Amino acid sequence: MAASFRSGVFPSTSRRSALVSRLQLQRLLGWEPDGFRAEWPTLEAIEGWRYRQDLVVLYLLARELPGHGLTLEIGSYKGLGTVALAFGVRDGGHDTVHTVDPHTGDRQALEAAGEALPSSEAELERNLSEAGVADSVVAHTARSDDLFERWDGSALRFLFVDGWHSYDAVKSDLRNWVPLLGPGGAVLVDDYDNYPEVEQATDDQRDLLPPHRARAGRMRLFHTRLLPSTVRRYLRIPWG
Ligand SMILES: C[S@@+](CC[C@H](N)C(=O)[O-])C[C@H]1O[C@@H](n2cnc3c(N)ncnc32)[C@H](O)[C@@H]1O
Numbered sequence: 001m002a003a004s005f006r007s008g009v010f011p012s013t014s015r016r017s018a019l020v021s022r023l024q025l026q027r028l029l030g031w032e033p034d035g036f037r038a039e040w041p042t043l044e045a046i047e048g049w050r051y052r053q054d055l056v057v058l059y060l061l062a063r064e065l066p067g068h069g070l071t072l073e074i075g076s077y078k079g080l081g082t083v084a085l086a087f088g089v090r091d092g093g094h095d096t097v098h099t100v101d102p103h104t105g106d107r108q109a110l111e112a113a114g115e116a117l118p119s120s121e122a123e124l125e126r127n128l129s130e131a132g133v134a135d136s137v138v139a140h141t142a143r144s145d146d147l148f149e150r151w152d153g154s155a156l157r158f159l160f161v162d163g164w165h166s167y168d169a170v171k172s173d174l175r176n177w178v179p180l181l182g183p184g185g186a187v188l189v190d191d192y193d194n195y196p197e198v199e200q201a202t203d204d205q206r207d208l209l210p211p212h213r214a215r216a217g218r219m220r221l222f223h224t225r226l227l228p229s230t231v232r233r234y235l236r237i238p239w240g
Helices: 013-028 034-044 052-064 080-092 107-113 121-130 144-150 167-180 196-204 229-235
Strands: 070-074 097-100 137-140 156-161 181-189 212-216 219-223
Touching (some): 052 080, 052 229, 070 167, 080 097, 080 156, 156 167, 167 181
Parallel strands (some): 070 097, 156 181
Antiparallel strands (some): 181 219
């Protein structure tokens, strides 16, 4: 399953065709950065729940956001988002990507299966290695709260929240990690439009989050300064 989609948010066939043609148009128009296009074959081979345009956003933010510090992804799964972030950080000459996951499974996948799922840890390691980014990613096998307990206080430049999608988990992720963002840092919350709990937990932390807000499909971005022009331009794509 390459770059597949979450069931339950999959658009109907006609809407999907319209969406696909708009996205193809967007690619033809050259809105995707060359650095991303060059890496697409690697990303396409990794299993995950991401649209191509989500990966462009991860890549661009990791590459373009100003400031110093680490990139942290909460919820690694098999490394699809991690690899996009690692390519961005590499192309922008930024600091390492950290990613954290207990590898116990995604909420929607667990609810669909109704039983424990196999760990995604070995596939994450293999995908990072095959993508050639193992040296620029630190993968933690832990719950995000547990990693926070032993974190050395290093500042973050970019926080991507995509771990357990409950009110309490998202609240805890934001309350723990957002204060570590350095000047110019940004937070991207995945599944804001898919889970009311994610939306509510995020909105309830509004005072803590960077002041400016932008939509990126079903994700929400919170940022401090004017976004780099490449990012602003890309966020204007027809998301569907
Ligand atoms: C939607 S998947 C992540 C997808 C990944 N970010 C990507 O872009 O491909 C959610 C992941 O969160 C992980 N997870 C569950 N509870 C967690 C927790 N407390 N801390 C961090 N990750 C958690 C699950 O094991 C699952 O792999």
